[in-house]
Amino acid sequence: MQGSNHAVGSQNNLEAYSLGLSQEELMLEHSQAVSSWIKVDVNCGDDSLVSRTLQAKGSKVNGFDLDPPKVLVVDDHAASRMTAVSLLGMEGYEVIEADSGSIVVELVTQKQPDLILLDVMMPGMDGFEVCQFLKQDEQTRLIPVIFITALNDRQSRIRGIEVGADDFLTKPFDRVELAARVKSLVRQKRLNEDLEHAEQVLFSIAMSIESRDPNTGNHCERLEKLGQAFGEYLNFSRYQIRDLMWGGYLHDIGKVGIPDAVLLKKGKLTPEDWQIMRQHVLIGEKICQRLRSMRGVIPIIRHHHERWDGSGYPDGLKEDDIPYLAQVFQLIDIYDALRSERPYKKALTSVEALSVMQEETDSGWRNPKLMQQFAEFILSCHEKE
Ligand SMILES: [Fe+2]
Secondary structure, X not given: OOOOOOXXXXXXXXXXXXXXXXXXXXHHHHHHHHHHEEEEEOOOOOOOOOOEEEEEOOOOHHHOOOOOOEEEEEOOOHHHHHHHHHHHHHOOOEEEEXXXXXXXXXXXXXXXXXXXXXXXXXXXXXXXXXXXXXHXXXXXXXXXXXXXXXXXXXXXXXXXXXXXXXXXXXXXXXXXXXXXXXXXXXXXXXXXXXXXXXXXXXHHHHHHXXXXXXXOOOHHHHHHHHHHHHHHHOOOOHHHHHHHHHHHHHOOHHHHHOOHHHHOOOOOOXXXXXXXXXXXXXXXXXXXXXXXXXXXXHHHHHXXXXXXXXXXXXXXXXXXXXXXXXXXHHHHHHXXXXXXXXXXXXXXXXHHHHHHHHHHHHOOOOOHHHHHHHHHHHHHHHHHO
């Protein structure tokens, strides 16, 4: 690795070693850096914070040329921080530096990086604490975190996995490895963000439907909470609970395709109106089916109007052919509707609502065992209150 060219100073030799660069490569990159890099110092008014931006003039920026990704490098050792900074700068990233864990949280909110390169051992808040904090926060959990560990530091890696690290790199950095891992995680993060945006659009549509119908109040929000509580009561998995909660907002998203003349009609719906209204489950399924993250919610959207005896729609499914989450969701949906005041009816008490639901169950519309569990769940909630 070490060449015989003594024109490069000892500091650069040290950096070259940690970057995994040959003497020739170092000289070439040194001259390129001088000729084609701009450096902008950002004064954030905090002594403990070092922040700067490095950008390659006219570079392709690793395929992200229109919007260079931001990488936050957190390390209390200036030398190793600088190594990562110069390497990432060469790859076209905008690089932000921090020299302690305790300022990361503030800096992340301020700069919204696409990836964090995090040292493990730092005075004050260490890398594990920082990572755990970020991964528990809804706003920052999607930012990939790469831990910088010493070679063979198995303990740190295990602890890193526990706190949600996305990847690990060892010092001294291998230039190609660093570039490849950062690039791949940034891409993944951006894909996840796009997906989140698509989900947000769907939720916004669902909310706009609720606001079109002034009779329902905060029906969706109540369904979300009730779904979470009943899901936990039934010992559902985290994903099943999430699907139930999402179902609270999205189950009637297909009503976006139902004309106001039918959706908001005062008085009784005609058989033709009902035929149109029933389409909402199919329209809703179509809207959501292209998003993989919606897979678990689609059975709720399509089947929340099926009945245990097969007299429901759209498929007339019977008993356990009805997806279980749709059966569970249906009870929550009906209960909340009965408990809410509408222009044409008063709000029922929980005992009255359960009694109506039990009558419907006795006439064959609901799963009797599940109905019993739901009644027990509601009563247990009252006991807690
Ligand atoms: Fe519906």
